[in-house]
Each structure stands twice: as structure tokens, then as C-alpha cells.
Amino acid sequence: MKVPKVALWCGKGLMSVLLAAGCFQLSGKALAQPVDQIRVGMFMDLGSTYKSTTAAVTLSSSQALTVGFNTSAGHSSLVSLGAGETARFSVDSFRVKVLETADLSAATAAYKKLAATADKPILFAAATSAGQVYQLYAGYYASEQTAAAAVGRVSAAASAYLNGQTPAVKGSKHISAGMYASEAEAVSAAISIKAAGFDAMVALQQAPDGSSRYGVWIGEAANDSDLAALRASVSSKLPQLTLSDVDVNLPAFIVRQDVSLGQVVKHYQLSGNDAKGWIDGGSDIKVQERSARSYRGAMEISSLNGQLALVNVLPFEQYLYAVVGGEVPSSWSAEALKAQAVAARSYAEFQAGSQSSRFKIADVVDTTLSQAYNGISSESPSVIQAVDATQGEVLMNNGKVVEAVFSSNAGGVSADPMEVWNSGGDAFASVSSEGDAAAVKGQKMWYHVLLPSGANGYVREDNVKETGTFTGGGLAKITVTAKDTNVRPLPQIQSDANPVAKLNPGEMAVVLEKVEESGTYSWVRGPYTSAELLKSLQGKTATAAPSPILTLQVTQRGPSGRATEVKANGQILDVKYPDLFRSAFNGLPSTLFDIVQTGSYTVLSANGTTSKLTGASSTVVLSASGQSTVQGSGTVIMNGDQIARSIDKGEGFMFMGRGNGHGLGLSQWGAKGMADAGYGYQDILKHYYQNVTIIKE
Template sequence: MGKAIRTKKWSRRLKVLAAALLTAGCLQVPAYAAGNDGQLIRVALFANLGSTYKSTTPMITLESAGEWSLQSGGAANASLPSGQARFSADGFRVKVLETADFKTAAAAAKLLQASADKPLLYTASFNGKTLYQLYTGNYGTAALAAQAVTRVQKTAAAQLAGQQPVVTGSERLSTGTYSSLQEAEAVQANLLSAGFTAYPVLLLNGSSQGYTVWVGEASSAAELDSLKQQVEASAAGISLSPVGNSAGLIIRQDAGLSLDALKTAPHYTIAGSDAKVLVQGTGSGIKVVERSQRIYRGDMEVSIVNGDLALVNVVPLEKYLYSVVGAEVYSSWPAEALKVQAVAARSYALQQGERFKIANVVDTTLSQAYNGMNSENDKVTSAVNATAGEVIKSGGKIVEAVFSSNAGGQTAHPSEVWNSGNGLFTNVDSRGDQSAQAGLHTWYHVLLNTGVSGYIREDNVKEVTTKTEAGLSKVTVTAQNTNVRPIPLIQSNVEPVAKINPGTEVVVLAKVAQSNDYAWVRGPFTSAQLVKTLQGKTTNAVPSSISTLEVTKRGPSGRALEVTANGQPLTVKYGDTYRSALGGLPSTLFDIAGTGSYTVLGADGKKVSKTGSQGAPVLSASGTGSSSSNALVVMSADGQARAVTQGQTFMFIGQGNGHGLGLSQWGAKGMADEGYDYQTILKHYYQNATIVKE
């Protein structure tokens, strides 16, 4: 219960806003005009679009260094003060407490920040006293909000001082419409004096104009009926009607921007499934706090979609590309490679149409990486400007110019990704992909006497003069507790397989490049890990345990089309699905090595699969010829060595990063290094296509 605090300056701005809205009739999604900025594109930053895309947040905090505005569908707009403004969606919440002590409210909010019940802290004024109102939510249903009451009560018990958290909802009563904010505030004051929760609301319905006052925050129709009787009995001359699904902005003041000190900002609660507002940006851009504090060009459209807040950045296409190109590739790359990415990204964006209903694209790699102004760079901007308007066309239509980071030396054929083919995408040589390895460390694949194998980076290794009887080199390390990694890559979230000290000699199995976008190693994966990650991703049953795993069918570029476990195919809808099904592999251009098994070619030409426990006459880790140690070393006819352990796990050795279809970004970089221009590179990766300036 209470009335939003407003400074005189903010009150004046709201009055200006009221006049502008009355002129325009309502606040709606504008009929956007391209103006001098050219074609606009809509980028979803937050939205709940079901299986198509889901990235949600309970709050959207926008910030501008300069004066900005809320804009209506017409030419009218109203300025807002610099700083922050917050938006939330109306719905079921838990009202945790109401107190005159900011420290108490802030302490409770801090406790809740670390929980699943995210806090909202408002400041309000009632009968000359400042109050702080703490809520959590939203929750999808009243039942979920009721469950949250128990959690909240337990988490913030020390600050509640006997108050009981209660469920609130979006069932409200309307007092009618008013032509000015002042009229609405006068009605609100009467209701507050009578002891009822009431807030001024900016109406967004096309059939309504101006302001109203909404009373209550009931969670059910029965509760609303009871409230109606109480209000009409206590406040003479007020006629109330249910708000229903009316669209509006509930105007409040947010006190939760900094819980260490009171720092208020306007807070708009958006109500009604059709409610939409446009926040118009300035030259300095709009910061979105919940999107990693990134700053964006253009405008921000805030709405409610499927019950959740949605945020769409409406930005000129060419300026959108300034960010996309800078996010997708390195700005240090040759200018021709940057131009390649600019034309491909422009073509991809324009081909999407209304794929995401409220937006053309999203800001993740589901579409194209987009980080706002944070990923812009002068070199990238120059490349975009140099190719302004240029798109890739085939058959008179703009091409969906898909691309991936690295094709691993050979781009994918559509049949390896989508189970189909066409004349535009085919597998072509992509030798420039190897440029991803330039300047990277070499790693030693080593075997310890304990039977453990792993990788040590070259700058931690010192070669010794002794060798095994089979001629394999040995090394030691140069520092105490040197990590032996499971793959040739430092992974901060993965524990080393062992630590060794100087003087401890280990056998060198191989020297390999550090895992990168071109060549990589992943694993080791146990049977249990693979069974878990395969669940739900295959169209047939997954075995309860995996003893053998191999690629049994490959496509034109060598990518896996069929993987077999225990002799039975693991069928998937699309070949590219194997990437996620097998633990998040960079690409499907891979081989599989079972660490506990190996194949022997007999004199009769037959291949026999053996395991490390079968006592085959192979060289041991110590080089003595014994087969009884924890791990064996098997050597191929060409002198390649690998360890065979007693327990079976699986290593994936592959090339490329991404689906591999269409443009290879690293391949384009490699070709640009060799002197090819951007149009030649594009035509190499997109067959039977032309580059056209639209």
C-alpha cells in the first residue's frame, strides 16, 4: 500500500509525458520508419518464444547517459531524465514486508538476491511517511507464489519482525479514465487515505486515452469482488470496474538499484498481454544492465510475451552489423575477411524474415552473435561500410548465408547437416582453416608409470636422454606440481588427471597442437557420461552401458553420419545432432578412440579387438615388454603410439568447430592472408551465387 515518491522534476516530466500520450492517443509499438538510417532490424535480447527461443529475466533495467524518451506510435514523445529506469511484468508475486526502515528492507532483499526468489524493492509515501515495500517474483501461477511464501519466510525470517509474506496478483479495479496525471493522483490520494493500495497507471489501450488509477493486487476473482465491496463502501463517489486484460504501465519508484544506499529510479510494471512501449535511445546508446551491462544503438521495445518480459532492440541494419561482425570474428583479421563476414551476416539477417515473430533475429549464435556497441571496432565498421547493402543472392533470392567458425579443412555437405542437399551449399576445400593453429603451443601426450595418460604443455617440459626399449622419448617437468591435463588445453573448470614434479620421468606418446578451432581433442568420457548425454537425443533406445563406440558411416566431407554403440547404430534426426549427443563436441568431423581397447591385424588379415586386460604381447609403459601394468602402449606399423588402459573410456579426436556448412570464418581468414578478395572468398564458399548491392 502506498503512493510512489516523485521529485518535482520527475513529476514535471510525467506531465509532459501525459500531454504527449494524449496527443498520440496511446503508447503502442510504433510504425517504424527507416528515416535516414536505412532498413531496421529487430533483435530479441529477452523473450519467451517456447521451443523457438527462450531467454527470460524478471527485470529489465535500461540506462542512458543523456536524456531519453518513451515514444508513442506518432511523432510525439516525452523526455525522461538521464539515468536508469526499470521495467517488470505484472503477475503473481509475494509481498514480503513493508517497513519504514530502509536498512531492514535492504538486508532482506540482499538475502533474497542469492535465492531463486528474486527481490523487487519499491519506495512509497503514505500519510507523509516513507515506506519500503519488498516483493519477490514473478511466479507463473498463484500456487507457485504460495510455495514461494514458505521459502521467502525462511530466508528473510530475521527481518520480517512478525510480518507475514502474502501472495499478490494482477486482479485489480479501475476507477475510470482521466485526462491528466494530476487528476489520477488526486483519486489515488483519496484511496490511500482510506487504506487501499492504489497506483496511477498510464493507459496503453488504443481505445483509451490518458490515465487511470488501479486499486488492489488481488490474486483471485473472489478476492477482487470482496475488495470492490470494501472500496465502494469506504470511498464515496468512486465507481469501480475490473481491469481485466487492459494494457497499462503502473508507475512506481524503485529503491533497489543499490541496496547499500537509497537510489531511486522510475519503475514501470507492464500489465496486459498486448502492452508494448518503445524506449527511444540517444547517440550514446542504451545500456541493458541484465545483458551483461552492454550498450546498444537504436531503440528498445519492452513488452510481455507468453507471460514474460520481452526486450527487442530496434536498430538500423548496418549499425547492427558493426556489432555482429566484431562479435563473430577478430577485428585484427585482414580487411577482406571482415568484408566477407559483413556480407554473409547481412544476407543471413535479411533472409530471416519474421522467424522469431516479435523479432527477425536473436542476439545469440542461434542467429548471429550480437553484443551491442561493446563489440564494435573501427576496422570492422570500415569493412561494413565498404560493403554497405551488398548481399549474396542465388536464383534471385537472398541466401541464408550460414557460416561456422572452422570447417576443419573441408566444409560440410548439406546431407551431413540437414539430411538434404542443394546447389548452393556443398563440400569444398577449406585449407585456410589451419590458420587457427598459428602461434599456439605444442603439447606432449605422456604416459605416467601409474598408467595415467594426459597432456603437458611444451613450456613446462624438459626432454631427457633416456628412452624406452621401443625408442619412445621420455620427459620430465620444470616445476613442482605441474598439471597433467586430460586434453591438450587448459580448462579452468576441469581437474588435472595428475600432478608431477621435476625428476619424475614420463613416456612421450605423441606431440600434438593445442586444441583449437581447427584440430581438437575431447574426453575422456566414461560409458555412464555418454549414456547420460545421449538420452533424449537419439530416435532409438540408448544402451545402458557402452563398451564399444565407432563411426560406421561418413558423409562426403568425412563427417559422421552414423555412430554405433555396442554394434548398434545410435540414430539421430540430423547428423549434426551427434555434436550435442556426444557431450558437446566442436564438430562431427571426428574419430573415436577407446582408451581400453585396440585392434590387432592378424597374419590371416582378420582384425581382432582386444582390451588392456587380455594380456596381448605389447609394450608396457615401462618398456619392459610386460603386459601386466595399469596401462599398455600399443604401437602401429608407422610408429604411432597410444596408451591402452584397463578401464574403457572414449576420446574424440576431431577437426573443425561448428556445423561446417557454408562459410568457414577461419577459412576466409586464411584465404584473405593469401591475397584473395572478399567476393572471391564468398563465391568459393557459396556456390552458384552472386554478390549484389541492394
Template structure:
């Protein structure tokens, strides 16, 4: 169904179709042809959320260490086939890492030297961590960087690091380290192991306590060395045999599940602040940090607190940190991260069911390998307990287990922030998606601007244009020769902004005082997720963002941007630059390719050559007959900053060579519109009606 004619546009007089697209919650371009799969697994109680994980181009969020704390006691154990064997209590604070490839940068008895290394490295790609250890009867501080995905990557990193910290190396050479170790004995208690470790350290060797479990009992082992390969380990064994002639050294099996315990002093650069650090060691070993009712705070994730447990492993040579928790508790946060708790209950319920369906669908795939979803909008926004609210919890509980299905299979219920008046057809987004998604009218999207002020678009005496909010404006009663109103302001130093929205980090166009005069070009709503303005962008800015997004040959200068094709909802599916088609992998790429536009439901305004395709694909080039060019004085002009006034009295000002984008919506536009759901709920629709409006021929089922 073509819904273009049902969408209100702000530039109708210009024969432009204005819309925009919602927030992406799915990796662009990955939507399968069939967006429903397998029998719904509604009895699956757990969801696996990747917080830190490296799966290549699909998702990469890497840290060398994760620091945690809790109001209650935490414990850790080994995870096997979904069952956790608890090992030990670790108190309420600790840090975790993996026994992967790393670089030992230097060792020093002076903490200030180690702290200087932290400062030199912390802004680079080689992330620092400092451990303290006893050696030769004193305390030393060992500066490392990592982790690295391979020995080769670590070798390259060592060279980089040597250059970065050359001023503090004092003759030392950064060396690649890894997971090859020797065992110097096993003990029943940690105290006994520490005594054995003291012997190793007194000989000047690197040693650690390594915790294992066998036959239901923990063992505390003393390990020597941390080498990157077998040859280096053999060399260490030869040295250790001379230094420790009474100790039998054996090579540690790489398949053994181990927690290496060290002391992390990285958190403060003023003085050592030690916390216990655990390194997960062993091929394919997974450890589980078990949380408690107080939640677990993760420092490296903006110090957010999370429910559930955390699986810790080495995946692709990097630390993998997976939050494992009940689906419904996951949704308490997801729904709160996606929409406001103040919204109507039926909108919250619709979001809960859509989010649950999306997560269930992802559980059946392998996109994130060892995780079902990740915690960003690449999947769904998941920010821990801070996003929870009693109204959201009530909405999730009221729909517990409910999912959206088609043909008895859960659908990939993707959604976006605002459809801009019409949801997208799959052909307008990622070229596919099956028959779950069709373009439907979504006029309730306008709810996003219901409480917002209007703004006057004005042309100042100096030829610049900008926006002033309506509550600061007073019309003078005078008009230009072309019939446009003059205005002034009601307060001193009133800001004239580059876009109709308050932006604290953007420079003002200028300021006005009472009595100052400007020409009113138009009155329009505050830029928001339903209706927006971006730009004007220069040719250079557009060329910079187009690079890498298209296979087309780009010109040295852009003189025109033409919308040459639109899809069923009016979204842009093809553009021409200087008359040549710009080829992209799929239409949604245009959002990022054109300087991060909110959606592809847009029009382009440029003075040099303005061509658009209307809802019926008729092409019109502007300036056209009946067009008047005005300057700031209200008189005809040919200056670089001009007002284009068409035969119906609609005005638009642009800078010569600049490209202004006007549109509707925020995000890709496929599936449920969150603001549309809110608007429908405001008008009395229930959550099932909302879901069945946005997803084609579906059922709401509960397992």
C-alpha cells in the same frame, strides 16, 4: 562431391578420419529444406533483436525487470505499427517491467526484512523485486516475485515462495496479483496525481500513478488495487468504497495503453536506493524506450551498452525486451562478436555479408515470433557496442546492403567457427538444407593453429599420461625398447595437463622437474578449433549425456563405441554402442550426446573394443595384428593404463574403459567457415570469392 580424401588427419596410421565442426549459430534441427526465400528485403532498415523473450522451446530468456541507464536522457512512448508516439522523458536511469501475474510476498516498514526476502529468493526461480510506497503516513516496502505466465503458475509460485520465506512472513500470506485495477481519478499533472494518491494511501489501500495519453495530452491517473481477477477486484472495490466514500471508483479497461509508475528499491540490500520503475499495462500494448547517441546500458545483459531503441511488451506472460536498431549498426556488433577485428579486411567483409544475409532471411520467418533474431549464437552473437571496432565498422560500411542470393532470393547464410578441413553436407547436420550447401574442401581452416605451440603427449612413470608444451621439453636422446623417445623438462614444477591446452579450471595430471623421465607418445598441435582432443570419458559420463538424445535402449555399461557411418565430408552420421545403432533425430545431435564434442568430425579411441570407419567405409578393429602394448617403463604390459603401438610406430595411450575423442573443426560445419575465410583472405582471396566458395552457385547482390 566427396571431399574426405582431401582432409589431412592426425590418425591416418590408425585408419581413422579426424575432423570437427564449427559453432552453432542456428537452433539445431530447424534448417528448412530450401535455405533461400522471398525477394531480398535489402531496403528494410531495422532489425529486431530479442534480448529477453519467451517463445517456449525455441527460445526462453526471462527476467522480471530490466534496469537501464545512459549518459544522456532517455524517453519512452507507445509504439504502433512501427511508429513511436513519444510520451515522456525519464532521465538517464530507470527500470521496466510488465503488469502481469505476480506474487505479493509481504509488506513491511522495515527495509531489512525486505532485504532478507531478496536474499532468500534471489537464487530461486521466483525472482524478487521490492517497491517502496507511502501508506498510512509512512513508507512501506513491498516484496514481490514474478512474473508468471498465468494465474495458475502464480498460484503455484505463491505456495513455493511461502515455503522459501516462511521465516520472515510474520503472519502474512503471499497473494497472487495481476492487471485488474480501479481508477480513482485522472489529473493533468503528476503532482496533482500524487496528491490524489496520498489520499488513497492514507486509507491503507494499494495505489499507483498510471500514465496514459489521449488526444495528444498525457493524463496522470490514480489507480487502486492490482488484482488477479474480476472477483478479487470487486472485493477491493467494496472495501475502497467504504474507505473512500467521496471518490468514485471505475474499472480500468484492459485494452488501454498505460505506464504504471512505481519506485524500485531492489538494487541494494544495505539501504533503499530508489529508481523510477515503469510497468507496461494493457492488452497487446507495446512501449518503446528511445535511446540516444550515448547508447543504453542494460544491467541484466551483463551491463552491455546498446545502440537503438527497445520495444517493451507482455508476451506469453513475460517481459519481452526487443532491441530495435538499423541493420548496419546491428552488424557493427555482430561481426565483432563473431570474428576478431584483427583479421584481414576481406574476411571481415565476408562475415558482414553473411551475417546481413542471415538476418535478412530471419526477418521473413516467424521463428522468434516478435523478434527477427536473438542476441545469442542461437542466431548470431550480438554483444552491443563493446564488440565494435573501427576496422569492423569499415568492413560493414564497405559492403552496406550486400547480401548473398540464389535465384534472386536471400539465402540463410549460416556459418560456423571452423570446418576442420571440409565443410559439412546438409545430410550430416540437420538432414536438410537445400542446394545452397555442399561439402567443399576448407584446408585454410588450419589457420586457427598457425601461431600455436605444439605439445608432447607423454607417459609418466606412475602410469598416467598427459601433455607438456614443447617449449618446456628436452629430449634425452634415449629410447624405449619399442623405439619411443624419452624426455625431461627444462623448468621446475612443469605442469603435465590432461589435454594439450592450458585450462585454469582443470586439475593437472601431475608435475615434472628437470631430470624426471617420461615416454614421448606423440607430438601434436595445441587443441584448438581446427584439431582437438576430448576425454577420456567414462562409460557413466557418456551414458549421462546420451540420455534424452536417443530413442535407442541404452546399456548399463558401455564397452565399445563404434563409428559406423560417415557422410560426404567424413562427419559421423551413425554410431554403435556395444554393437547397437544409437538412433538420433539428426547427426549433429552427436555433439551434445557425446559429452559436448566440438564437432561430429571425430574418431573414437577405446581400449576395450576400438572400431572405426575410414574414408572408404572399411571397418578396422583395434588392437590389431602388429600392435604392441607398452607400460610407462617402455616394456610390454597389460596394466589398466596402456600404450597401444601399431606396426608403423604410432602410439596412443588410453585408460581402460575410457573413451578418447579426437577430431577437427568447431561447430556444425555447414556453410562458411570463419577460420577458413580468414585463411583464404590471408592468401589473397576477396570476400566475394570466399562467399562463393562456401555457398553453392550464389551471387552477391545489393538492393
């Protein structure tokens, strides 16, 4: 397929797709054995690699769940949650204790204040001999220092409710006050210790024989010095107690009552070095903090960099039920769904079990940084059938599983590896992707129009009609057919963008060009000012971009026409790898783009001379009201393909492109187009991936 042509305005141009920074190696992993389970990271703090955090997770299921630990000896089940019962989980890390009060309304008001800040709160209820008290915490934090730094912020936010109390840093160091036969006995002992003025809590521990037992822990010190002082004070006031250090090598849950959600629920706070909590038993565990989605398999909880980490562990093939349904519509034909299933399986198997996994405790994550994974809600009979029909099938190249990356829409031609990461890989090459046009099938076209005021924008074809009249320059005129028809800044309906203008029947506009609706196949972004681009470019280039940006040109393209070099004012914008241009320029859908400078154009005359036309130039304006010579906004020029452009008063840069995503490997819309044309899934895969075989493990 020929690369789509784009009007050339300022030097050579074409148009332009999201791989996570530095994530794909474009190589293969030797096939060892089929993967039975996969670990999907949902909440983790891995710094710049992946960061999605929450103070606590709220879990429930339509079936009974068990709560225990994941140890080298296997999974334990210590307590049960009934069907429909909600419980919350967090980790025993550094935090700030904000206040303790018997006034629930005050505690709740302070909670709401903190909930609007970055210092996320948790509100516990605790029984004392004098009645119920409420303990408000903020956090969690990676270190004692970061928790200490938060004290001032927390104090300011909750100042109206402190009533003389001083927020203080707390941590995971505790003193054991003995073991008890039941939870009730442990609660009673904790209440008596509280009466002496010490924090005490019940801890669910796993005995060496695997059974459960309840202990009473005193305090939550942030460091050894505080712990030693606490122990001396407890020994002095309560000499009858037999105190010992908590064995940090044994996993435990501090059992608390959580009232953060407006109701009392059990809260299990994971404690212990390298402890891993394990919640299992249901086939639909709901995670409230993940948009209340439900997931197959089990949930593993641990502490990573002082933050709660939540990993969904489930059968590999069941993971694909949700991935395929999350990546493409379930209404697509069976062959397109099968192609997606094999690509997704290959990609996930490449990642699973890798000793060098960049996600540390997980094989993949649940976002498009890996593959879209939205749980059971993404499943459907057609998707399950496609996954089952291809069970175990993966793409192989030179005896290795292919890291089968894919994107939404290649824009008519897939990417070459050098256009994405400056690297190769013989399973990937630029190929035609005619099926991508399936994304615009049935969509309305849009008119790019010039208004009498000199402003320009877009109106959808079903809201206007051509009048049969033309300007002196040969451009068609239209009138609208509906009252208050919006003239949009881009050829798409945007609820968050004000219209350029409104037109009514009888009012005229000049047609500059007719374009496809901006979407996954073709798109328009901008215009962006120099200031907006400079802000977006910050941190994306090795050398600071020139300021202000006066010219912006694509100066090199790869085999598919994607931008591999862009210059601003003649200076190369030295991004680490070409696909980074997408985020560098305000989040473009792809790198298959052309840049149109809206405030000026370089005009090439028939005799080869060039001249620069700007919005301040005195030239002919072809507007809806006729033709005249003016200065400023509304200037129009036309290229040899009869495509016109309006020169805006201010300098700006429009990006006009095709495709959505990095464009490497399988194009999802291209696969749909091929499947609709009668191709089988293996033909589709072998078109987009080179030198591959499909094997069943």
C-alpha cells in the same frame, strides 16, 4: 584438399561442429526490398525455441531518453529520462506479494534471500500517510496457477521476515479511481486511498489524442472474483470515489519507486493488452542485465507468455556493425571482414520480416542461436568500414536471398548439408577449407606422454626437451625443463581441471604422440565414461541408448568425413539429425571426429585376425622406466603410423576431432586464411557458397 587423416583404432574413424535445433531451412527467401530495420530479441520466453528471462530490465544512456508506447499510430514520448538517469522496466503480470513493511533492513534481507532462488524478487518503495513502506514481490509468472505454486517456496525462503504476513498471488486487474492533472496530484490521491487500507498506485496512460495523463489504480487482483470483491470493499469504505474498470486496451505504465538496486530509481511496469513500451532517444542504451552492454537504436518492452520481453529495434546496417565485430576479431584483414559482413547480412535479411519467424516478436536473437550481437562494444573502425564497403550486398541463389549460415572453423573441410540436417540445398556443399589451419598458426605443440606410474597426459613442448633416448618399442623419451610442470588431461591449459601429475627436471616420460593444441582447429575431449555419455544422450535419441555402453563406433560418414551414424554396442544412436551428435556427446565442438576407446582396443594383425586388448590384459608396457610385462594400467599399443595409445585401467571414450561449429557454409577461420593468402571477399564467399551471385540491393 584431402580430408585430414586420423589413426584408425576400432573400425573406420575420422574426427568432427552448433546449429540450434531445427533452425535452418537451407533455402532462400525471395528478395522483396532492402531491410531498413531489424528486431533483435534479448529477453523472451518462447519455451524450447528460446528462453532468456529476467524480472526487470535496468536501462540508462549517456543521452536523454524518452519513455512512451509503440502503437499502430507510431511511437509516443510521454516522459523523459535525463542523461545518465537509470530506470527499471517490467510487466504487469502474475506475481507474489511477499510482504510489506516499514523496515527497510528486513525488506532488503528478504530480497537477498529470494535473489538466490528462481523466484526473482523486486523491491518497491511506496509513500503512505504514515511514511515510507517497502513492498517485496517475487515473479513474474505465466499464470495464476504457477504463481500460486510459488507461494510455498517464497514463504519458506522469506519466512524469517514475514512477521505474520502471508504471501499472496497478485495480478494485472485494477480498478480506476479517476484521472489527475499531474503526477503529484495522483500520488496524493493514492496516499489517501492507502490510508483506508487499500493498495493504490499511479498509472501513466496515453490519452486517445496521444498526450499523457495520470490515473490512480486500486488493487492488483489476480482474477475477476478477487477484483469484484475488492470493488465492493472500496465502494463501501470510500463511497466518495468514482470507480470504473481500467481500460485494458489502452497501454499504461504503473509508476513505482524501485529500491532493488540499493538506490531509488523510477520503475515503469507495463500494463494493458498487447501493450508495447518504447524507450528511445539515445544512441547508447545500456542494458544492465545484458552484462551492462550498450546498444544502438530503441528498446521495445512487451509481455510474452507472462514474462518481460525486450527487443532492440535498430537500423539494419548498424546491427551488422556489432554482429561482424562479435563474430570475428576486428584485427582480421579487410577481405575476411567483408566476407563476414556479406554472410551476416544475407543471413539476417533472410530472417528479418519473415512471417514464420520462430522468434515470434523478433527477427533474430542476440546470441549465437542467430548471430553474436554484443552491442556497441563489438564495434570498431575496421568492422564499420567492412560493413559500409559492402553495404546492401547479399548472396542470392535462384533469385532468393541465401540463409548464409557460417561457423567458426570447418577443420579443413566444410560440411555437406546432409551431414548437418539430413537435408539439401544447392547453395551448400562440402569444399576444402585449408585456411582453417590459420587458427593454430604460432601455437605450441603438445606431447602426449606416458608416465612411470602408467598415467598419461599432455605437456606443452616449451616445457620439455627430448633426451635422444628411446624405449625398446622405439618411442622417444623426454624430460621437463621447469619445476612443477603440469601434465594436463587434455592438450590445453585448463584452469578448471586438475593436472594429471607434476613433473620436475630429471624425471622422464615416454612420448606417445605429438599433437596440436586443443582449440578451434583440432581438439580432444574426454575420456567420458559410459555413465557420463548415457546422461548426455538422454532425450537426444529416439531409442534409449544401451546401458552400459561397451563399444562406441562411427559407422557412417558424410562427404566431408563428418559422423552421420554412430553405434553403441552395435545399436544405432538414432538422433534426429547428424549435427545433434555434438550435444549428444557432452558438447563436442564438431562432428568431424574419431572415437578412441581408452580401456580397450581392437588390434588387427598382419594375417587379418583381430583380438581385443584391454587394461586387464597381460602385455608389454613401454613406460619411462623401461619395458616389462604387467597387467593393468599403462598398457601401450602402436598403429602402423607410429602413433601410440595408452590403455587406461577403466573403460572410457576419447573424442579426437577437428573444427568448431556445424561446418556448413562459410568457415570464419577459413575465410581469414584465404584472405591472408590474397583472396578477395567475393572469391571467399563463392568458394564456401555454391551457385551464388552477390548483388547490391
